[in-house]
Amino acid sequence: MNEPRSRLTSETLIAGGGLLLATGLAWWWLAAGGGMGDMSMAGMTMDMPGMEMEPAPWTPAYAISVFLMWAIMMVAMMLPSALPMILLYARVAGQREAAGALPPTFVFVGAYVAVWVAFSAIAAGAQWALTSIGMVNDAMRFGDRLPGGLLLIAAGLYQLTPLKRVCLSHCRSPFEFLTLHWRAGYRGALGMGLHHGAYCVGCCWFVMALLFVGGVMNLAWVAAIAAFVLAEKVLPVGPRVSQVAGVVAILAGGLFVASAVGG
Secondary structure: OOOOHHHHHHHHHHHHHHHHHHHHHHHHHHOOOOOHHHHHHHHHHHHOOOOOOOOOOHHHHHHHHHHHHHHHHHHHHHOOOOHHHHHHHHHHHHHHOOOOOOHHHHHHHHHHHHHHHHHHHOOOOHHHHHHHOOOOOOOOOOOOHHHHHHHHHHHHHHOOHHHHHHHHHOEEEEEEHHHHHHOHHHHHHHHHHHHHHHHHHHHHHHHHHHHHOOOOHHHHHHHHHHHHHHHHHHHOOHHHHHHHHHHHHHHHHHHHHHHHHHH
């Protein structure tokens, strides 16, 4: 691979700066309540002794708010772990692609984010379904320990499967991905972004489902899951972190189930 030209350095810096800005704004939005402050307060009130509230009705406006919450939350949680792949793509695209009004990196990132936006629509639909049958409360988490424990066990088992290992290996190997799957032009950037996003969802979808255990709008829980995803994708010991987390999730889930059954 040839040495990068000067405009490549600028393109990479712009891509990195834009991603950091987008991530920072997404986390700021979540920390500010994410437009879901009324729902969060409803969940807090429901937990108070002697206070009961009806679940918030799933009007179109409410459903859109939940979807946007999930979409922005996915941006906040997933862009940091995708940064190595995106910066490497920007570097290679700067070498191989002709200069244009729209850098291919924007298309690549847009396609990657679009996959997680599609996942967000599924997650919002799952939240609606679980809320409608009374499994998820207004605090946006499971109302009792049994379903939470079963989900923890399932997520832990998935961490130990070959499919998880394949998806994680893909996400941890940006140079190999670009070497094997490089396609030129905007169409190539679109396809590669969708391809990488699909592997990323395959790696993390079960972990994201655990948001229903700790609370979808529990900022500390969201940050903990985001930190775990970053660790398993970026740290040298990431695969071991992933496997250990799987075992811990299985054990924690077992305790949840035992507590629910015994109580």
